[in-house]
Amino acid sequence: MQGLMQDWPLLVSTVIDHARVNHPEREVVTRTCEGPIHRCTYADLHGRAKRCAKALRRLGVREGDVVATLAWNTHRHMEIWYGIMGLGAVCHTLNPRLFLEQLSYIANHAEDKCLFLDLTFVKLAEAMQAHCPTIKGYVIMTDRAHMPETTLANAICYEELLSAEDESFDWVVVDERSAAGLCYTSGTTGNPKGVVYSHRSNVLHALAVNTADMLGLRSVDSVMPIVPMFHANAWATVFSAPMVGAKLVMPGAKLDGASVHELLEAEAVTCTAAVPTVWLGLLQFLESDKTKRLDTLERVVVGGAACPRVVMEKFEDNYGVLVMHGWGMTEMSPMGTASRLKHGMDKLPREQQLGWKLKQGRAPYTVEMKITDDAGKELPRDGKTFGHLLVRGAAIAKGYYKGEGGHGPDATILDENGFFDTGDVATLDAEGFMQITDRAKDVIKSGGEWISSIEIENIAVGHPSVAEAAVIGLPHPKWDERPLLIVVKKKGVEVSKDELLAYLTGKIAKWWMPDDVVFVQEIPHTATGKIQKRDLREQFVAYAWPAA
Ligand code: AMP
Secondary structure (H helix, E strand, O other): OOOOOOOOOOOHHHHHHHHHHHOOOOEEEEEOOOOOEEEEEHHHHHHHHHHHHHHHHHOOOOOOOEEEEEOOEOHHHHHHHHHHHHOOOEEEEOOOOOOHHHHHHHHHHHOOOEEEEOHHHHHHHHHHHOOOOOOOEEEEOOOHHHOOOOOOOOOEEHHHHHHOOOOOOOOOOOOOOOEEEEEEEOOOOOOOEEEEEEHHHHHHHHHHHOOOOOOOOOOOOEEEEOOOOOOHHHHHHHHHHHHHOOEEEEOEOOOOHHHHHHHHHHOOOOEEEEOHHHHHHHHHHHHHOOOOOOOOOOEEEEOOOOOOHHHHHHHHHHHOOEEEEEEEOHHHOOEEEEOOOOOOHHHOOHHHHHHHHOOOEEOOOOEEEEEEOOOOOEOOOOOOOOEEEEEEEOOOOOOOHHHOOOEOOOOEOEOOOOOEEEEEEEEEOOOOOEEEEEEOOOOEEEOOEEEOHHHHHHHHOOOOOEEEEEEEEEEEOOOEEEEEEEEEEOOOOOOOHHHHHHHHEOOEOHHHOOOEEEEOOOOOEOOOOOEOHHHHHHHOOOOOOOOO
């Protein structure tokens, strides 16, 4: 027997329609690239998204065409997303932190038809232009007064484009499984691969992110996504906030501690999300001026890289802000877990609670996880055994754009049970908490056992003189590999190898203790802000252990 319920299509346009009807006056506040703070409402944004869709159609964009953006988190970027997706076209977010060659490769691979860009990225787009023949038009996301001199062919002023249209546009009703978004993941081997989100996966993922043990946004929230829209959908906030009528605060291009703090306070932000480096910046800023407080902030989501203990402790103990550790990846839309305490855990001593909270967390409904050995055999959920982390769910990629990296006739990237190998190594426990040990390629194999580089790094950054720390495994004559701790010192402070090793003593197993510590000016990062371990291993290829 078939159910007799409506087939209400899970389209992204329904999200902004919902916000317009139910939360028309709720604000979207932006620190613009031009400088001033801009305020609009969901009703305004809805209207402008319709104008944008209408303008795109006039420019010749059709259902299924790929339209790229090179932009910060702003109201304009958001309305362009809804405009593109509402037209049935595919919104391709380009990551401006990538090198020119990678960006051009990606734009060509995706066959981008036109590009919307912020003022910040005019020079970058000009450099791309000669290499990207599929891009026929450039829209600069500003008003006439701020239009720059540019060599971009037929550059259009965004505000002029919009003002030439009205709001009478019917969203295109596509199949909910059709593509809505495209985001390339910078694989460490081979070329970047395109993850193609559908309307359905975006909506289901945003619903999952809005469950109470995840971000759990509500209409009373004011949410600031610092995590960029150009990398993994700003962790769904651009969908999950309008879905519930939460106020959105868009930080634009200024992500330093002072600018972030100013917006958090001025816009009464209750929930915010970013990678650990942003939070280290904010905490340093707060510590430099003890009069500064976090008056409205209730919860901070930390993900993209492991949350250092010091970040969690400082937010929670010094400022009374709850920290949620989250994990995910581009292929997962991106959120896969969040570390909220379960029933009864709130009664545990603080140290034990921290033990749970510092894990990457539990999966929401729509995400399944398991760990396996090299042969694919499932491993026990005992919180100790680690293995390859595999995932399956409603908003997880099954293949990459144009079949890259896949196998078989349908170029799948899944195993025979429909699971995707995340490339992470992790433990799972009986409570459902997952803890990342490492990326599979970064785990340090010493004497037949594995050492987690992440865990050592996170303890090391807790030392007051350490700005950043990375741990890599280097070949060792006796143990196969041993850990090397690489440290960037905070400005104006001194710390020695012995002091750092003493600091680690008692916090990690003896045999995890790095065999040496080296100090560097800078640690290399990927375009998505992660430590570039491959480059570090190359940098230290000729390194010799002190005792060897
Ligand atoms: P990306 O697809 O670029 O967002 O990168 C995803 C990868 O980032 C994951 O597979 C993890 O290796 C890493 N990652 C994300 N969140 C965390 C976290 N909370 N702790 C440790 N690693 C993380």
